[in-house]
Amino acid sequence: MSKTITLLGSTGSIGTQSLDVIRAQGYRVHGLAANSRVEMLAQQVQEFQPDWVAVVDEAAADKMESLLAGMPSPPRLLRGPEGLIELARHPVDAVLNAVVGIAGLGATLAAIESHNDVALANKESLVTGGHLVTEAVRRNGVHLLPVDSEHSAIFQCLQDAHSAKTLTKILLTASGGPFFGMKREQLAGKTRADALKHPNWNMGAKITIDSASLMNKGLELIEAVWLFGLPPEKIQIVVQRQSIIHSMVQFSDNSVLAQLGVPDMRIPIQYALTWPERVPGPAPELDFTTLKQLTFDVADEETFRCLAACKKAIAKGGLAPCAANGANEEAVRLFLEDKIGFLDIGRLVEAVVDSESFGGTYTLPDVYECDRMARSFVLAHI
Known part of the structure; x- marks a missing residue:
């Protein structure tokens, strides 16, 4: 079954392994997001051809804009923490949140409030805001699917x-x-x-x-x-x-x-x-x-x-x-x-x-x- 995925934290360890899975399953990538590793992000864009990318670090976002300018059909660029959250709101089959740390909480909540299922590798979303996340899941009727190997x-x-x-x-x-x-x-x-x-x-x-x-x-x-x-x-x-x-x-x-x-x-x-x-x-x-x-x-x-x-x-x-x-x-x-x-x-x-x-x-x-x-x-x- 074909699915459309947004991957947040695509240049980290979980992100790159997630792309292995996405590649193997032939899923379509709607959006990719990274903090600052824009050279790797640009390579991922060229392979997976997402519609959107988000770069949290502002200086890195400037560099990403230059890299995208040289591509024939570049995705649209979102900037800063707000851009990460905006990307998480886009409707897809699943948002895979592999952001590290509390920085992922806002994106998890945004994805859930937009009725997206969330594959959660960002454990800090539940550690820091467990009540907020679980209540949002209940209220919006979505699935919260654990990615940590233990969970x-x-x-x-x-x-x-x-x-x-x-x-x-x-x-x-x-x-x-x-x-x-x-x-x-x-x-x-x-x-x-x-x-x-x-x-x-x-x-x-x-x-x-x-x-x-x-x-x-x-x-x-x-x-x-x-x-x-x-x-x-x-x-x-x-x-x-x-x-x-x-x-x-x-x-x-x-x-x-x-x-x-x-x-x-x-x-x-x-x-x-x-x-x-x-x-x-x-x-x-x-x-x-x-x-x-x-x-x-x-x-x-x-x-x-x-x-x-x-x-x-x-x-x-x-x-x-x-x-x-x-x-x-x-x-x-x-x-x-x-x-x-x-x-x-x-x-x-x-x-x-x-x-x-x-x-x-x-x-x-x-x-x-x-x-x-x-x-x-x-x-x-x-």
Whole structure:
């Protein structure tokens, strides 16, 4: 079945893998959006011939305008954060949001309000504005389809509607990242280069650092609460070092279902775009003749304080997860610039969560103000 897709964040790791799926399925691309990597975006435009492109960074948008001028039938160009949101509003079969960070929240809400189904790789949309997003989905009657490998695995295990009603527990798997098994004293001197050496996945810098700190798993726990309606105490983090079991679900009879596959993001990306159908795609099959072991362990939140901070945040509710996310985004930026140490990330995120109660309802402007406050807190406490 042919579909028309808008892809936000097309030049990142998830974006380029999404284009592999789009290419393999022969889907039409309505729009592509990127922050600043316009040379790569121009190459994507030449191959996929979208009707529209959006570039968030203003200087990069100027450069993109020059690149488009040399093309025979260029797409129309949208600029800035407003351009990203405008593109998300265009009617398509699905908007795949692979933007990194809270910058993706506005586009997620815009897509939903325009009655577009959303394939969501931007977990921060639910972490920072979970109430706003889920209410918008309910109000507009659209589908919110998870792209994260773990949430896709849970979603796939819950396709039997009767079984889904008896869900009692989610087992959210984690690779453990490059620092699994280490204690705080071993982490003190870890550098950007150390943290970027993920054992299983090829991802962008920010999400790779989040994996090393287990912040990514904390954000995924919060996302799972919003997606699947279980309280955080019913979601258990399980370290699965081989990244073959992508997550599991447990039912009232204590039966457990798991989704397995190679560590290739094109599998969950494709399922979000083809759901409820399954079709052949570009990802390789899992070869059980080479699979010698599957191991399980517990996540050490005493050492990896980002995970502990996220659990505190979702327990507090309200804007606490937004504050945790904003603090983490700022702290990771500083770490990647070699301005703080690796352990400072967890210290700062936890300090923000502990600083206020954050409870109660909120609006979209409240989300952005909380994010600003959290970033300011980090800068004041480094």
